[in-house]
Amino acid sequence: MKKRNNINQQRAGLSRREFLIRSGALGVAGVSLPALLAACGGGSSGGGNSLFFDNWPLYIDPSEDGAVGTVERFNAASGVEMTYTEAYNDNDEYFAKIQPLLGAGQRIEPDLIAPTFWMAGRLISLGWVDKLPLGQMSNLGNLEDNYVKPPWDPTGEFSLPWQAGTAGIAYNIDVTGREIKSTADLFDPAFKGKIGMLTEMRDTMGLILMSQGVDIATISSFDQAAASFDLLAKAKADGQIRAFTGNDYIDDLVSGNYAACVGWSGDVLQLGKDSPNIRFVVPEEGGTLWADVMVMPKGTENVDAVAKWLDFVYDPVEAAQITAYVQYFSPVKGVREEVAKIDPELAENPLVFPDTATASRLKSWANLSEDVDAQFADAFSGITGA
Amino acid sequence: MMLAKRADGFGLGAIAVASVCLVALGAGWFDGPLNALVVLVLVSVVLGVALIAAVGGPEARRLLAPYGLMKPGLLWMALFFLAPVWSLVRISLSTKESRFSVQYDFTWAFENYTRAFSDFGGQFQRAFLYSAIATVLTIAIGYPVAYVIAFRGGRFKNILLGLVVIPFFTSYLIRTIAWSTILADQGPIVSVLRTFGLVGVFEFLQIMENGKLLNTPAAVIGGLTYNFLPFMLLPIYVSLEKIDPNLVNAAMDLYSSPTEAFRKVVFPLSMPGVFAGTLLTFIPAAGDFVNAQFLGNPNTTMIGNSIQDQFLRQNNYPVASAMSTVLMVGITALVLIYTRFFGTEELA
Numbered sequence: 124m125k126k127r128n129n130i131n132q133q134r135a136g137l138s139r140r141e142f143l144i145r146s147g148a149l150g151v152a153g154v155s156l157p158a159l160l161a162a163c164g165g166g167s168s169g170g171g172n173s174l175f176f177d178n179w180p181l182y183i184d185p186s187e188d189g190a191v192g193t194v195e196r197f198n199a200a201s202g203v204e205m206t207y208t209e210a211y212n213d214n215d216e217y218f219a220k221i222q223p224l225l226g227a228g229q230r231i232e233p234d235l236i237a238p239t240f241w242m243a244g245r246l247i248s249l250g251w252v253d254k255l256p257l258g259q260m261s262n263l264g265n266l267e268d269n270y271v272k273p274p275w276d277p278t279g280e281f282s283l284p285w286q287a288g289t290a291g292i293a294y295n296i297d298v299t300g301r302e303i304k305s306t307a308d309l310f311d312p313a314f315k316g317k318i319g320m321l322t323e324m325r326d327t328m329g330l331i332l333m334s335q336g337v338d339i340a341t342i343s344s345f346d347q348a349a350a351s352f353d354l355l356a357k358a359k360a361d362g363q364i365r366a367f368t369g370n371d372y373i374d375d376l377v378s379g380n381y382a383a384c385v386g387w388s389g390d391v392l393q394l395g396k397d398s399p400n401i402r403f404v405v406p407e408e409g410g411t412l413w414a415d416v417m418v419m420p421k422g423t424e425n426v427d428a429v430a431k432w433l434d435f436v437y438d439p440v441e442a443a444q445i446t447a448y449v450q451y452f453s454p455v456k457g458v459r460e461e462v463a464k465i466d467p468e469l470a471e472n473p474l475v476f477p478d479t480a481t482a483s484r485l486k487s488w489a490n491l492s493e494d495v496d497a498q499f500a501d502a503f504s505g506i507t508g509a
Numbered sequence: 510m511m512l513a514k515r516a517d518g519f520g521l522g523a524i525a526v527a528s529v530c531l532v533a534l535g536a537g538w539f540d541g542p543l544n545a546l547v548v549l550v551l552v553s554v555v556l557g558v559a560l561i562a563a564v565g566g567p568e569a570r571r572l573l574a575p576y577g578l579m580k581p582g583l584l585w586m587a588l589f590f591l592a593p594v595w596s597l598v599r600i601s602l603s604t605k606e607s608r609f610s611v612q613y614d615f616t617w618a619f620e621n622y623t624r625a626f627s628d629f630g631g632q633f634q635r636a637f638l639y640s641a642i643a644t645v646l647t648i649a650i651g652y653p654v655a656y657v658i659a660f661r662g663g664r665f666k667n668i669l670l671g672l673v674v675i676p677f678f679t680s681y682l683i684r685t686i687a688w689s690t691i692l693a694d695q696g697p698i699v700s701v702l703r704t705f706g707l708v709g710v711f712e713f714l715q716i717m718e719n720g721k722l723l724n725t726p727a728a729v730i731g732g733l734t735y736n737f738l739p740f741m742l743l744p745i746y747v748s749l750e751k752i753d754p755n756l757v758n759a760a761m762d763l764y765s766s767p768t769e770a771f772r773k774v775v776f777p778l779s780m781p782g783v784f785a786g787t788l789l790t791f792i793p794a795a796g797d798f799v800n801a802q803f804l805g806n807p808n809t810t811m812i813g814n815s816i817q818d819q820f821l822r823q824n825n826y827p828v829a830s831a832m833s834t835v836l837m838v839g840i841t842a843l844v845l846i847y848t849r850f851f852g853t854e855e856l857a
Contacts, residue, residue: 213822215822215823216821216822218824219820219821219822219823219824220821222609222611222824223611226609226610226611227611245609249609315719316718316719316721316724316806317694317719317721359807359808360808362718362719362806362808364806364807365724365806366724366806366807367807378690378693378694378695378696379693379694379695380693380694380695380721380723380724493608497608500823504818504822504823505628506807507807507818
């Protein structure tokens with residue numbers, strides 16, 4: 124009998140040890156899996172007549188309701204076989220995904236991606252993108268003048284804008300009960316716990332900085348922004364902010380979880396078609412002006428197909444189709460006239476084709492030096508709480 | 510034969526050498542051609558043992574058998590546990606060459622750990638606090654249910670167990686996101702509470718904040734409790750199921766009240782289930798980031814969220830690794846303490 128007990132004791136000991144080992148294994152599995160996944164992201168697509176464009180979600184007109192989407196029209200017109208995906212959800216996240224590959228000199232699968240201007244600037248300065256085949260384009264002259272040799276791409280050889288837009292305030296008037304006009308309204312205690320902010324640092328901080336009277340077009344040091352970061356940190360600590368999100372702020376806005384949030388113009392305009400209670404405003408203090416630009420990650424093989432695509436979307440007739448659907452600012456000359464033929468009302472919308480009054484309130488960010496950018500990023504991620 | 514007599518020594522040595530080889534390969538100790546050498550050593554050691562077993566006769570095989578049986582498990586652990594832990598700890602003590610570099614220099618950078626504590630102390634506390642509360646709640650909810658199923662379930666036992674498990678056939682993520690719809694400000698629960706004027710009561714109990722249920726600490730803890738309930742309920746059920754009802758009858762014959770019978774007989778005998786359930790719930794819950802991500806707010810983030818953010822958005826592998834190491838050590842320490850006090854020796 125006694126002996127049996129001993130055996131039982133030993134077994135108990137063993138199973139406990141097993142548990143400990145397993146608990147450790149769980150921890151490690153959680154840690155190493157993302158790294159493994161990131162490492163498996165590569166691969167190669169065939170050369171020649173194919174094209175892979177990885178873009179942001181809801182950023183092109185799809186084939187629906189009898190209309191033929193831009194991708195299908197392009198495929199039919201050019202004979203290129205294009206793969207169009209919407210896996211670009213967040214600049215930092217995407218960068219973290221491609222960094223191990225591009226940083227190690229390997230190529231990534233997409234032939235074309237559309238990072239926001241500042242991220243494109245980073246990729247260009249790291250030397251992780253190839254020059255675009257601009258020489259093969261006949262529609263290059265349609266590029267709006269203010270995007271020629273922009274600050275993030277001083278030689279203008281590496282990037283072409285896909286769409287531009289503004290970050291302002293989106294709100295659900297059923298929840299706010301009043302019109303929102305100013306960034307200061309986001310800090311109104313009446314909306315405690317019902318305010319959303321974007322994880323996109325330049326948009327969230329851009330609005331706050333402008334409301335504090337800081338000019339984001341000339342900002343060059345972190346000290347100028349410190350007070351605004353404190354304001355955001357305090358609002359977060361007070362429970363004013365419900366969440367920091369990427370593109371998924373839309374759901375919370377529609378469901379009424381948010382009274383108001385920082386949002387992107389085109390998103391909200393698209394939404395407004397079905398939900399008239401969702402509104403968008405460029406705040407009195409100013410909204411940010413940004414552009415998402417197409418770049419070719421280093422080592423792309425399908426350069427000819429990229430040239431055909433760029434030429435296609437810089438044709439104002441084709442670009443107007445995209446604008447009519449996504450309702451962002453188009454970087455292509457002559458789009459307004461083409462949109463007027465499809466949807467005259469849209470051609471007059473100051474949030475799609477900014478009038479001088481709206482344009483005067485829009486500012487774009489200065490090019491931050493890498494050290495300053497790192498300071499901004501650190502301060503911001505410290506607040507977003509993650 | 511000398512060889513045959515020393516077979517167990519060879520077996521032990523072979524396992525040790527093979528484990529080290531696998532860790533070296535997995536953790537990337539060497540570059541290029543040296544790796545081929547390591548593979549060569551690994552293969553020759555394994556073949557060597559097989560050779561000894563083949564030519565050494567029954568005596569050698571008898572001595573080698575235990576090591577042979579241990580080998581798959583041990584080598585698996587070497588490659589998939591020891592090697593990753595090695596890499597993790599190494600990166601946690603490294604610094605990046607530059608902000609966007611993918612190279613890490615091992616520099617005994619203990620400041621990563623300082624940063625893990627100073628910048629993410631709150632997240633560590635919340636992770637342990639929320640998962641501890643969730644664990645207690647899963648016991649409070651899971652134990653009575655398991656008890657009823659085990660002792661009063663009768664012929665419906667299997668159906669009842671099935672009902673517990675069926676929701677978990679759906680993806681973890683979907684279930685959690687579903688809660689954000691259910692708890693939403695205009696959702697069913699808050700609407701009912703508002704209709705009955707109970708919002709004030711719930712706010713007093715600190716379950717609601719500002720008239721909202723979603724994006725509060727309560728929602729995060731609730732989500733954890735919901736998601737880990739079966740991991741508590743099933744082990745408790747198994748240990749209750751095994752209890753011989755005659756033991757309870759015997760206690761009653763000895764003038765025990767039902768309460769006393771439960772306290773002195775049933776509950777102690779169900780402890781192994783509670784113990785196993787606690788480990789299965791607390792450990793993954795402490796590292797969870799899904800619930801805090803979808804049901805929490807910026808002030809309820811847990812350490813899992815921070816680790817995810819540092820790894821996948823900030824690209825700060827050294828600090829992220831330091832946080833993971835601290836989490837691992839922290840959980841191990843807590844489990845050891847727990848085992849010391851509750852994991853009694855009569856567990857079998």
